Amino acid sequence: MFRYETHMHTSEASACASSTGAEMADKYKAEGYTGIIITDHFFNGNTCVDRSLPWDKWVEGYCKGYENAKKRGDEIGLDVFFGIEYGDGSSDYLIYGLTKEWLIAHDDIMSLDLPSFLEFVRSEGAMVIQAHPFRIRDYTRGIIHAPRFCDGIEIFNASDAATPFNERAKIYASWYDLPGTGGSDSHNTTTSFHAGGVLSPRKFTSALDYAKAVAAREIQVIDNAE
Numbered sequence: 001m002f003r004y005e006t007h008m009h010t011s012e013a014s015a016c017a018s019s020t021g022a023e024m025a026d027k028y029k030a031e032g033y034t035g036i037i038i039t040d041h042f043f044n045g046n047t048c049v050d051r052s053l054p055w056d057k058w059v060e061g062y063c064k065g066y067e068n069a070k071k072r073g074d075e076i077g078l079d080v081f082f083g084i085e086y087g088d089g090s091s092d093y094l095i096y097g098l099t100k101e102w103l104i105a106h107d108d109i110m111s112l113d114l115p116s117f118l119e120f121v122r123s124e125g126a127m128v129i130q131a132h133p134f135r136i137r138d139y140t141r142g143i144i145h146a147p148r149f150c151d152g153i154e155i156f157n158a159s160d161a162a163t164p165f166n167e168r169a170k171i172y173a174s175w176y177d178l179p180g181t182g183g184s185d186s187h188n189t190t191t192s193f194h195a196g197g198v199l200s201p202r203k204f205t206s207a208l209d210y211a212k213a214v215a216a217r218e219i220q221v222i223d224n225a226e
């Protein structure tokens with residue numbers, strides 16, 4: 001089985017992360033992963049890229065963590081794919097299948113409300129997984145669920161392993177018959193590093209390939225990470 005990280009951050013783009021894309025790539029390689037998908041906090045989340053920049057410059061900065069991880073991954077033999085974590089303060093969505101070029105060309109997406117945004121990216125061929133749908137932290141404004149606009153649900157977030165949130169997510173996914181997946185939500189290589197993610201019987205060729213495998217219920221969730 002091939003081991004993949006599906007949800008992780010880098011210090012180039014996420015204000016709450018403290019390891020660079022290259023450092024994260026090294027760590028995941030050492031932990032035996034075949035590949036990782038970088039999902040930094042987007043424009044409406046905890047980004048560390050200056051929001052006053054022109055849109056294309058903001059996107060360039062946002063993609064740096066991914067690009068540095070990819071460069072490192074190419075050197076050490078780790079597949080690195082691109083995703084985003086879009087958040088509205090009451091819910092977070094991992095989106096797979098977009099690219100830097102697509103983001104630069106769509107400079108009006110932040111004017112869309114949450115359902116319109118999710119509907120639009122899906123119409124463009126991307127896929128949506130709701131991250132930790134029952135997480136409550138001090139920054140959580142409320143809990144929003146959008147099952148109509150999701151291709152799957154993160155039913156095991158390794159950063160929430162000590163909470164009841166994952167059990168609630170599992171029940172929620174089963175209510176709507178949505179496939180489940182897992183991720184670490186790691187923000188550095190040390191204190192908050194959690195070796196979660198998924199196992200796959202085959203290698204993925206892209207982030208979208210991973211999301212399709214989730215929808216086809218071909219993956220196995222790593223749900224024993226702490």
Ligand SMILES: [Zn+2]
Nearest residue numbers: 009014016046
């Ligand atoms: Zn974060």
Ligand SMILES: [Zn+2]
Nearest residue numbers: 007008085185
């Ligand atoms: Zn995250």
